[in-house]
Amino acid sequence: MPPRSKRGVYGISVTSELTGIGPQTLRLYERRGLITPTRTGGGTRRYSEDDIARLDKITELVADGVNLIGIRQILELEAQNALLAARNAELEQAVESQKSPHAGV
Template sequence: MYAISVAAELTGLDPQTLRLYERRGLLTPARTGGGTRRYSDDDVVRLQRISALVAGGVNIAGIAQILALQDLNGELESDLSHLRSENARLRHTGPGNEHLVATRGRGARQR
């Protein structure tokens, strides 16, 4: 975990910019009991992504949409991986479970 000054140095951004991004909902750093912001490695990576998008001419609203879609994509990839693992497990538990695999597969597609 990094203080705002360290996160700013790691990303090449001004601490005020990090505060602005938080106010705009682009990231939510952890807080200490006293309210001090603490940035994780994931926060630093996200800030670098934001910085690259800003450099590419994307406005804050566009960045918010891109980040939300990237977050959703990550969740969907995780869900897909879990479903594939469960599918493989069910297939290996023996005959007679094919209906479970088919039922689980249909439920996943109906999201």
């Protein structure tokens, strides 16, 4: 899967069309802290590929019957888990480099 972009390029109407989520619901998700689109100098919301993927995840959770508070908690835990997994990988790599017979040579 190619990496997604964090750059906000989609306006709210395009994002609504791409995700099937109405503009009012997108605004609600922003107010509830589920999504944080970037803003232009004039204050216009701009959604990124990462935001679209996050909205897809939110849509799945809503369809599964999870309320917005639960969704926020799930998303926060997933983000924490990703950070911990990345840190764990760094530590494992550091340990492996210490085990290398040529380490420090």
